[in-house]
Amino acid sequence: MIALGLTLALAYTPAEAQALFTEANDAYYRQEYSAAKDKYERLIAAGQSGPDVLFNLGTTHLAANELGPAILFLTRAARLAPSDDDIAAQLAVAQQRQLDQVVGAEDAEPFLQRLGRAVDERLVSWGFLIAWWVAFGLLFVFLRGSSHRWAFGLATAAVFAVALGLGGLVGVQAWVSTSVKEAVVMAATAKAREFPGDTAKVAFEVHAGLLVRVMEDSGRFVRIRLPNALEGWVEKEQVTPL
């Protein structure tokens, strides 16, 4: 509640937010990347985020050669706007600069995860609600009887099929969102150990910008899994959840 109150107190008016956004852009073009990042982050802290702010913040980090934050914010922007080509292209550029090359990566992440990420959460959610209501409306009309009863029957079945499909996608997204926790490596180099402890043997190293899955946590450490199923424990502060 206190946080909410602070957020509301810090919130900018739309004009102020746009002015701050423009100032940040100007700082970027003057190559004053620290000032630009500070202004973008103030917008995010005020709850006035969105794909555009995240995109610019990620791009600023990328221009400043800070690969970890760049991939973090660009990935967040991409999750909010999956169909945005600019964000996808910028993220691809950042990933090309990444040091780690995961060898023997699984052909693809599990189907449901891919399916859940492939579609726009908003689109699917609203599409489901609309189709769901329309389907029930058609069902009502069908049951009341009319001169085109067969047509209403077919339409009802079709819309029900669409609604159920979309509903399934919403369910998949909800499952992926709640059960699959991802993070980006922020440290320039993070040692992945065989068990959570400073004395544990280092199994491998990962570097800034690598997207990993967080499986569990224990004290100061979290267990990460790479796309090729390689696992290790790294310090929590070395990764940032998406």
Place this chain on the structure above:
Amino acid sequence: MARTGSALAITASLLAAGPALAAELEFYMTVDRNKVGTEDTFRCEIVVSNAPEGAVVQFPTPADFEVLSRSESTQMSYSVGPGGMGQIKQVRKFTLVMRANRAGALTIPPAGLQTAARTYKTDAIKVEVVPGRLAPEPRPRQPQAANPFGLPPGFPFGDEDDDPFGLPRALPDPFADDPAIPRSDSDLFLRATLDRPEVFVGEQVTLSILIYSRMDLMGVDSVTMPKLEGFLSQEIASPTNLHAEDRVVGGVRYRAYLLRSKALFPLKPGELNIEAAEADIASGVYPFSQRKLHRKSNTLALKVKPLPAGATNVGRWRLSSTVNQSDIALGEPVQLKVILEGRGNLKNVTLPKLEAPASFRVFDPQQTEKSSIKNNLVGGTRTVEYVLVPQQTGRFELPGLTLEYFDPESQQREKTSTDPITITVRPAGTGAQALTVPANDTPQGEPAARNQLVGGGLKSLRHTARFSEAHAVPWRQPFFLPLSIAPVALALALGLVSFVRTRAGQEDEVSRRNKQAKAARKRLAQAEKLAAAGSTIEFYAEVDKALRSFLEARLSQNVTGLTRPQLDDAMKAATVSEAVRARVLGVFETCDLGRYAPGMGDASARRKALEDAVHAMEVWP
């Protein structure tokens, strides 16, 4: 060599005096030429062999000749004579460099040798003297050994192997001249020389001012150089400390000092004259015999040949170009360095203009020049630095540059060119993909003018933003689940209502039939009132209607128009008992009799009909 004198006679007389001495003394005088010019010098040698101790040579003192210098040399030799006795021979040679004072048949008087015993004389020598100069012209200057001054390799004027321009056929040597010794001031004179008698317009000719001296010099107080009209000049040497170099001029040994040296570049063709230089020279030994002498050099004439038509640049040049990088990002400047080096008058060379593709913005170049003098040849390096900023991505070619010049050495027009340079412009890493080049600036048909857009690089920032919460996914919102469940709940509710309403509809049918039955009973009550009023026909009609209405309600079918057997069948189908059926049918028969046979309509009959009808309704199952 003309050898004159009385050597044989002297020898013969000496033989008479004694074998040992007669064989030893020789005394004679010779000249190297018997015909000379008034400008020529010649040598006169007086030779004395095995002169007795104390013998003194008396040199000739000719009035018609000037003795420019005198030198002496002695040679000793040892030989074994007849009888095995060794003999030592001493030869003293006196060399006089002479020059005639006038033309004509002149005579050099005899030289003398005075010994303790007697005086010997040589013969006089006749010399034919003509005006001017008979001696051959100074020998052509031979190409000197490459890099006689040990120049560092790599410089265009350095070692020939490393010199792409090659050395000139003859390096200018200020001391190579063979000057005429002036008739007066022969001990100290000033000489102006040019290293070549004729040149092309713009070609270097080197003017040297030298001091020739046979006396001790203390220094040069002042030098007045001639006016060099019609020339561009550049100082080559102006030494503050004079260095002597031994030179023999006309057989006379001098010490030559280079006073000034200038490179001259004639500006126009024709015969150009150079006036005399002047200098004040201090000689002698300070402070006892110091003298200040003023000397004036000779004048010079130079023939200047015109250049071939169209030639402007003169010398020997090499053009090269480099870029600091050939793979650049869009908007990144590239530095093109064009270097001209060689020999000649660098300031007079006009470089070709750079024709860069329209895709490049070319800034004004910066030019630096560094002149150099090696082996008395003037040259230098001019560096022109262009800054080009690409306006488009793609591959572009900077065309090569070509400089035409006239090479006086080969006397031909030559060309030097740079190679074209290919520059790859890739998208910038900070956002911009391509900048638009105005179409008007694009030359027609230039391949590089195509706007080649290459993917990659960082995208530009968003300039406007739509601000939103970070996680505004609908399915996370509180309304989502109720909205999803609502249609199902609503459908269930509607189904329930429908079910209830259906059930409610079935109860109404029973009620309706009950109501019909109730209405039938009300009709019977009405019929009873009619009976009391004496309306027989109406009474029976009302009873009939009441009973039929009751049957319709109970049988759920229309019974109007049915005959009594049909009514009986309907009641049978409704599982009505036979007693009730009989009673109902009896009432209908009584009603028919009462309506159509009025005699049957007494009060008892009406009462019975009414009671039967009531009874039938009451006992109906």
